Amino acid sequence: MSRVPRIVILGAGYGGILTAIRLQKELNYNEADVTLVNKHDYHYITTHLHMPAAGTDNPENARVNILKLIDEFKIDFVKSTVVQIKPQERKVILEDGTLSYDYLVVGLGGEPETFGIPGLKENAFNIRSINSVRLIREHIEYQFAKFKREPHRKDYLTFIVGGAGFTGIEFVAELADRVPELCKEFDVSPELVKIYNIEAAPSALPGFDPELVQYGMDVLAKKGVEFKLGTAIKECTPEGVVIGEGELIKSATVIWTGGIRGNHMLEEAGFEAMRGRVKVDPNLRSPQFENVYILGDCSLMFNPDGRPYPPTAQIAMQQGECCAHNLVASLRGEQLKEFKFSMKGTVASLGKGEAIGLVGTKKMKGYTAYLMKKLIDLRYLYIIGGITLVLKKGKL
């Protein structure tokens, strides 16, 4: 009997987990050894993280135990941190071991892109994991408690969100919803709290439908969010952020949502990358190593107009499905298929009962869009975990 081919999947984000779930359905017994490697023993739902970050939802609702999603008889799970990828040697170095592979799937997710803005890395929070959003939530609550001890420190009640893309907008919406609760809990006057959303581009949600963007900004402005558009953050210091001609906005809480780049390990491993993202071939493979598939935030693909697709959960999931298909096809000597992104729609939450969305060419706003967002969330839970997961983690 010849050796069973080994597939190693790095990362259990949207791309990695979908690859694993599809593989365990498609592969026959002994067709391949599949190992999924992830830093945590849970998958998290990145598109939910703005809620536990603001404290409007429990972080438990944004994560799922990986062993509930995969069948351990079919897929091995290794909880470890990837340290280095060695594509020439077909090896992956983990914090506590080494794995060899015939096929590699890189779904290691993104990292915050700070565009070289000084101090952002050191002094700003990022919405990127369960750990990071628990930190943000606790930090925010702590500021309210500290303000009661030092009532002259208005900066404790000033919250700056850098970036008005989807994450930034969805987070300020939740934060604005949370503030009245926090004010009540800590006996703080709501008018003392300031939320700034600062964006270098001339509009919020750049590229999104302008009518919906305007609607969204009106909703958020009513909730108390102050927008500073066309305003670049020049520097982030422990005291706050510097904008314009050196104006300092004092704040003890800066959350940076302004950019995502690919994982640094790809460039370190010799992959050609732009901001850490590898331009993959139509089959989702590295042009340098055709046994390496790259998905999600680590991959770079261009739409028919020649513009890069933004890194979203939606595209990563579709890539995962395509990747699993192509891995099976490779094993069986069949034809690989080309990835075609099918845009299902985009909905941005604006907090409780409010959202804006484009589904096909249909514009949605208000409660209808909010329900659509919830449906998309439930659909995702259904895709990865079936009805059991929908009942366990789903919320309407």
Add this chain to the structure above:
Amino acid sequence: MSRVPRIVILGAGYGGILTAIRLQKELNYNEADVTLVNKHDYHYITTHLHMPAAGTDNPENARVNILKLIDEFKIDFVKSTVVQIKPQERKVILEDGTLSYDYLVVGLGGEPETFGIPGLKENAFNIRSINSVRLIREHIEYQFAKFKREPHRKDYLTFIVGGAGFTGIEFVAELADRVPELCKEFDVSPELVKIYNIEAAPSALPGFDPELVQYGMDVLAKKGVEFKLGTAIKECTPEGVVIGEGELIKSATVIWTGGIRGNHMLEEAGFEAMRGRVKVDPNLRSPQFENVYILGDCSLMFNPDGRPYPPTAQIAMQQGECCAHNLVASLRGEQLKEFKFSMKGTVASLGKGEAIGLVGTKKMKGYTAYLMKKLIDLRYLYIIGGITLVLKKGKL
């Protein structure tokens, strides 16, 4: 018609609120104008504060709106901070005004006594108010979140409580109960968390029944509390505490419960005081100004053996009742009565389902003592707010 005498009560703690409640029952229409002054619009139940400080109970259960306790037709309430007492001029200076009085009741409560230990004032938390315990709770939770970002910082998970008196013991018990919950919430291994209770005296709960103290320490040790008795804190730094021959215990959280002194304003006003506490006459009045009554942590009284009574809620409440009686007697030209402390008993909580207590000469421990503690708590709610308050805030 001659002028109606004015009574001003400073502080709505145990002594002040009891004085106010009794006065509004006893005084006839137009017999006196009574004004209660307090920093907050709520009274808080100091003996509960160890629970919200550890996060095992909601701070709302430890406070009661003052306007639910007093009858505004009979007593004026002023929410303000006292800045200065001028006993010669019979005036009190508030942050935003001035009050004149014929009779003054000082129930301003205590302040942490740090015995000159360097850095304790700057770097340690105190369990002394709703604001301070919310700060402690948020600080503790934040340390768990920060540890997940910086797993080498073991000091984030080390908690030092200075003082093993009633507050110290009750707080470490709650904290030990909370730790497993926090570990679960933040994915932290419980064995990484350290709780130290450091006491300069050779035993915990100095003066309390040794058998019960031993029982209590055993219960707490089983919950993971490490005692360091006969150990003085030499210094408190931002990095932790220094004990013994310069040994530094690294900790990001030091909570000082080791001492209480009277309010600093009494000495500033010219009252003779020891550690801020004024030795009152048998009628609870200042020997220097017989129209000034001093209650609770601000007063100093000696038991028949010549030892000072420890400042407790129990004695402050009884003083409040006696003070109200004597104020009415003064107004009516009747004989004042001497204060006699009636020791009802002492129960120290050891967390969920556990306590130790002495009621009369009866020793109690375990669940019986725990129930007794809850009964004492309910009795207090009944005394100040009747059955309505028991139903609203009471918990068994």
